[in-house]
Amino acid sequence: MxxxxxxxxxxxxxxxxxxxxxxxxxxxxxxxxxxxxxxxxxxxxxxxxxxxxxxxxxxxxxxxxxxxxxxxxxxxxxxxxxxxxxxxxxxxxxxxxxxxxxxxxxxxxxxxxxxxxxxxxxxxxxxxxxxxxxxxxxxxxxxxxxxxxxxxxxxxxxxxxxxxxxxxxxxxxxxxxxxxxxxxxxxxxxxxxxxxxxxxxxxxxxxxxxxxxxxxxxxxxxxxxxxxxxMGPTYGDARFDPPKPDPNTGTKLYCISGDVNKPGVYELDLGLTCTELIEVAGGLRGEEVKAVIPGGSSAPILTHYELDTRLDFTSLTLAKSMLGSGGIIVMNETRNIVDCLLNIMKFYAHESCGQCTPCRWGTPWVRDIVQRIADGKGRQSTITRPKFGIAENGRWGDTGETEEIYEDLDLLESVANNIANVDTMTWNTICVFGIAVSWPAVSYMRKFRPEFEACIREGKLVTLSVAEATMKPEENYAYQQRIIPREME
Amino acid sequence: MAFIKLNDLEVEVEDGTNVVEAARQHGIEVPHYCYHPGLSRPANCRMCLVEPYVFFPPAGAIVPDRQLATGCTTVLRTAPPDRKLDGKYDFIVQTDSPRVKKAREDILEFLLVHHPLDCPVCDQAGECDLQDFSYRHGHDKSRYLEVKNVPPKKDLGPDVLLYSTRCIVCTRCIRFCDEVSGSGELGLIHRGSHDEIDIPRNHGGAPLQLLDNKLAGNVVDICPVGALISKDFLFKSRPWFMKKTNSICAGCSVGCNITLEYKEDGVYRLKPRFHGEINQHWMCDDGRLGYHYVNSDDRLQLPLKRVDGELTPTHWADALALITEKLLGTEAADVAPEDIVVIGSAQGTNEDNYVLQQFAHDVLKTTQVGLFGQLPGEEHKFPQFTIEADKNPNTAGARTILGAANGNVVLEGDALWERVAGAKVVYLVSGGPERPLEAAESAALEKVDFLVVQDVLPSDVTQLADVVLPGTTFAEKDGTFTNSTGWVQRIRKTIDAPGEARVDWEITQQLAKQLGGEMNYHFAGEIALAIAENVPGYGEATHQKVGDEGVKLT
Known part of the structure; x- marks a missing residue:
């Protein structure tokens, strides 16, 4: 312990x-x-x-x-x-x-x-x-x-x-x-x-x-x-030869909230895993972990497959998320990810300062799309398209199967990425608010796509079980891309 | 000078130029909304994104920067020798890479999300940056299914309406009011997608302060879309139906460079044109809205003569014959050259006044030359603009030119009216908007035996005249004005003068010919050459050299 x-x-x-x-x-x-x-x-x-x-x-x-x-x-x-x-x-x-x-x-x-x-x-x-x-x-x-x-x-x-x-x-x-x-x-x-x-x-x-x-x-x-x-790990930045030290030293005040038994602020060394953290906070309230937000509402979400991710600046960055301010929100199996995203998007649409174009008009647009999906009015196309994933040759590409097209999910991803592109980590906005909006929008949608699809298909807010709702690691591109940093000797 | 690589071009630009301007200098368009060269740069429209290149040490190579940068705030400067890219470039930037094009498309999509597509009823259509850039850089269709924001239409002030729905919140108007006029009437209310431009209001919505400073009209010009609309121009004309000619505002002695927009039936609007040392990008509302007298139905169209105490229309031959008779006929014996006073106009061009002074000096042989013009107004000073008190565009030029052959003695003010009171014949050129006479002035003019007035509108002056000759306004003739700081600038003929009104110098020349003078100018430029030859300081001020930029007197 x-x-x-x-x-x-x-x-x-x-x-x-x-x-x-x-x-x-x-x-x-x-x-x-x-x-x-x-x-x-x-x-x-x-x-x-x-x-x-x-x-x-x-x-x-x-x-x-x-x-x-x-x-x-x-x-x-x-x-x-x-x-x-x-x-x-x-x-x-x-x-x-x-x-x-x-x-x-x-x-x-x-x-x-x-x-x-x-x-x-x-x-x-x-x-x-x-x-x-x-x-x-x-x-x-x-x-x-x-x-x-x-x-x-x-x-x-x-x-x-x-x-x-x-x-x-x-x-x-x-x-x-x-x-x-x-x-x-x-x-x-x-x-x-x-x-x-x-x-x-x-x-x-x-x-x-x-x-x-x-x-x-x-x-x-x-x-x-x-x-x-x-205190805390020091990693080696592998882009440099020899690896440049990337320290994650000291303690961090983790603010743990959500479905844990003892929510609150815990001061811990950097570099602990999600699982350890939930344990420190009195364990999970509920059956199983559905998702963890690692660094305040703007951080990309982690699925139950990623609970081994160490909660420090470098590890989370390499896992395509961020430690941010250390606001960790744990969600159990009863939580609906679409609803969570709607809640977060309402917040960001309300808080956008309105100074620059993409954020001013992109954030309410994203909110409206999520609202429509949550209301069960999301659009699904009548045609199908080739499915991309791990192909026969073991690499990312056309799998030869077909998948259904959920127009609103594509639109959501596209609009969010136009505010700030989460794949290239670039934003068209003045400040990082842009990425704070598109990060949750895109990561929730990509990692819990089955739940979004179910909401559109069934025409109402549907909460799936943890296993059903989460994209499998082998289907999850972000998961494929994640890098686990190595500590310096 | 900074040596930069702009797309495939290798160009040199001044240090301190931003990417938008550098590209513009070399014929490359970087679309932008919030950036205006005369205002500060908040970089909030995100439309001018460009792709700078940087040296990335781990790769040991020059690569596109991770983030796109806004062209308006990316300033080009000479780099120190060890920071040169590729050994020679101070900066490398792409304005047409796929990333940049994609970003532009995306921003335009966002800009159009809440923008009503009411171009068919929008005044700006045809000169709208949103239209132009959407056409050149945007998507062909909208993916927006949600409800559009419909903020209210607002009346901001005497001449400005705000169609909030069309506003793209570039904040140019706010910055103009803060920085150039210094009056700060405009601001943003609400937040996020509910941002609206507004004037201060109380809780009931009643305005506490209106946008009624004397530069307010400029916000309409700088608005890149049809959100801010001039009430004066509202629904008057489509921009593409108007012809545009470079000219000079005749409203005061600043001499703001303008573009005069007109159709066959009159002048439609004046817009400021950039001049770095005179008016920058701006002009005042007095000048902007001061053109209406040009289109007036009351304009003098025919010469008038006094018959039984009433001014009666006549024809040119008759009017000119009357004057000739007075000066050469039987009564002429009583009129000595000193009894004739010739008064030029500060509203007239240098050319008008030059012909007039030649007429006075060579034909009438009088040394009594005076200067007449609009009554002075108030001076208004703004942080970056001044409206001068002298409401004549050419006081400086008229004064110099009228006095050129006369030992520089030009009668003005009380001296003029004293002299007029004792004169037998007065030839007075007025012009410009209707000019009221003060008591002393009309008393002096009433004493004159024979008063010839050249003017464009019936006024106090024409009421006293024996013969009225219809002249032309600044919009109807070619010529040059000299402003208060010594810039000689060109005005150009745009519309035709109404009725039989004629260009002032042509009238004077015709009269001179009839009186036996030797004067044979064919066009204003010819007179300008004579001015350049004969008037000290005007050596460079030929029409060819004055061009659109003007010439500063030496």
Whole structure:
């Protein structure tokens, strides 16, 4: 049985840990003091780079690399802490904000010291009223104790933190959408490049980091890179010769919800499998696993054949899915995948900011198609066509059999792929919202095609058994394509 | 200069040019909606996607970039020597690869999802980017079965209607109001597929602010589809039935470059034409909607003479004979050259005024030359545009040219009216929209024994005249205007003058001939050559050299 390894959440349950004094008893701000006393700013950046810390917000981009893109000669430079935790299925940052806000402040201080930043904006999701209240109180307390404001601890370091509540838009969690919203404009993502690291808040270089990423910094500084890298696997990127190390180090706050007995946030090492995770969360509620969403609602779904997939950034990327924000949603045999997709598509059609063409008019279109299928009005053609699959020669091609044509499924796949192509991982949209829409749409439809077909054929919402509903691995192109990464020696 | 590979072409472009412009310079179309060279670039229409090439280290080769890039925001610059692609190119980009073509088709499909196909009743049809690009780059059929959004039609301001159904939310109009006019009336309301352009409204839907700034008409021009429509032009004509001629706006001394669109029965609309140093891409609504006097039914069509105190139509020979009689006949002994005042018009072209000053100097031998024009209006300054107070297109040119043979003495304002009050014969050229007279001005003109007026509309001035000669407007003649910053620019004849109205310089020349002058110009360009020869500073301002871009006075 896998055990939780609580680092970020270690003292979450300590009474009054949100106050400065109690936090101080549990090494609070000692890591920051260690940073400013023992290390130069560049040392911290190097430690973060060496630790292999990847951004926990969703994209999984190397934090150290992101910091290295920030021009050193342009000041002021800003830090934006992304606390707009809006991905459905994700709720880990909320607990940090509500219960241990000083940990976030310490992480911000270390980042600011490393990058020479004097101003930090914490963009908090509007619904997190308690989180904002706690963080504001903690900021006031830290300022009173001399850990924030001008000339911190007499070192000449100035850091100010401002909290900014969002107004409830999903897209304001996207880094440039967040910046636009912070600047007081309509929350619409910017076209990239330039990336925020070069031109962000108020056209100045900006580091945008998730709450969880920043909360990792005190532990990297406090316990050292060596300690940090022993957690989680490091894979070899086989595109390079010799393989380039691809670290998935540290712990991750997995938000497990859905059909498990003990849903909640679990802090575990990266690299555990789905099966292990469900076990940690008290086991499955129901007979069998039908599907698992591994990283928030925008991540491609995993079938029960793929439960051995390790839940880390690299493995999931190679399995044509993503870890995203770590919002894991487990579904048992009673769930109807068409209905699930409809629910998700309704959300995305509602949350599309409407800035760029494919997303503005593609997302409601996809929703309408799924709605039609769920209503039993999906279209099926009267003719058949050659079936593609594993052919006689053992390769992908014409199998010699025929299959029925479900026009709406083809349309769904085509429209979703026109917003963002999930096979080539390219999007025609400004931001990654496009792929967040087409990923679930296409993956649900491809992996659970029998259920979609049944809905169209029967003219009503039909829930098939797990075995019937899932495409067999040998028929599932995505499954065929999946790569299991190898750990470095 | 950046050396780039554009499709199969190897071309050099200025540093800082974007791919859309670079392609346009070399005759390649990159379709786009949200991009406008005069506005910021949000890259939201996604129509101008192109395929850049990058060096991919693991493969050790130059490959198409994983993502397509928007051509409007991809700026071409000279790369440092170690970053050159293939050893020589600063950038490699494909605008017609299969991926790009597929992306364009897909975007067009999305654009047409909620777009009503009401082209038969849409004003924009024929000059619509959505039509053109769909035809050139799009699918031939729609796969959309769902219900289309039907947002309401809105009245945004005095001259602008919004057909929201046709809107493709490129936000050009919003950016125009934010950046060029600086008035910021427009914005987006709602979200996602329910995005609508709107003006500020209260909860009841009543407008709090209308789109009524003086540049508002430009949003209609920059709208790539038929969403923003000018009330002035609504349902007037199909674009393809109109002829288009490059001209200059006669509304004020800025001298905005325009395209004059007309049919045989009149001028239909004016649209701005790009000039980098004068009006950029824009023009003001005063100029845009100020053409109506050209089409007016009240236009003077026949010469008029005063019979028993009433202005009565007559024919040209009679009208001209009357004037000749006055200046050469029995009464002429009383009229010394100093008693004649010749007043040119700031509404007239340089050519009109040149012939007029020659008439005054060589034929009438008078040194009393004046300048008349529209009353000054208000100056309006916008972040990227200025409407000048002087409402005449050619004050600078008329002033220089009228004074060219006269020691540069041109009577204006009070000095002019003082002189007019003591004159026996006044030959006044007006023109342009109806110009009211102020009390002092009409008092001075009333004292004149014999007043000849050349004008296009009945006005206070013609009411006082003894002989009225029908002239022409800027739309009916060739010539040049000199704007306030010294640009000499061409206007061109588009429609025919109404009735027997004649080009102003021809009238003057005819009169000069009858009075024994030696003047024999055949067309305006010939006069421009004479101006170039005789007027200092105008050496380069021949019609050939002025062309469409204009010539800056030296």
């Amino acid at each position: 896998v055990q939780e390894r609580r680092i970020l959440y270690e003292h979450l349950d300590v009474p009054d840990i949100n106050t400065f004094d109690v936090f101080r008893q549990y090494d609070g701000y000692k890591r920051f003091e260690k940073a400013i006393n023992e290390y130069q700013p560049d040392d911290i950046s190097k430690m973060v780079m060496d630790s292999g810390l990847k951004g926990r917000g969703g994209a999984g981009f190397s934090t150290g690399l992101k910091w290295s893109f920030v021009p050193k000669d342009i000041k002021p430079c800003y830090l934006c802490c992304n606390a707009d935790e809006s991905e459905p299925g994700t709720f880990s940052n909320r607990y940090v904000l509500e219960r241990n806000p000083h940990l976030l402040i310490e992480g911000i201080l270390i980042c600011c010291y490393a990058m020479g930043i004097e101003t930090t904006y914490v963009y908090i999701r509007g619904e997190f009223t308690l989180g904002k209240k706690m963080l504001d109180a903690a900021i006031a307390e830290a300022s009173a104790k001399g850990y924030l404001g001008k000339n911190i601890l007499g070192t000449g370091l100035d850091v100010d933190i401002y909290t900014h509540p969002g107004a409830g838009a999903y897209i304001c969690g996207e880094e440039t959408g967040l910046i636009e919203s912070l600047e007081g404009k309509r929350g619409q993502p910017r076209n990239k490049p330039p990336f925020p690291a070069v031109e962000g808040v108020f056209k100045k270089p900006t580091v945008v980091q998730n709450v969880e990423t920043l909360c990792n910094l005190p532990f990297i500084v406090g316990n050292g890179v060596e300690w940090y890298t022993q």
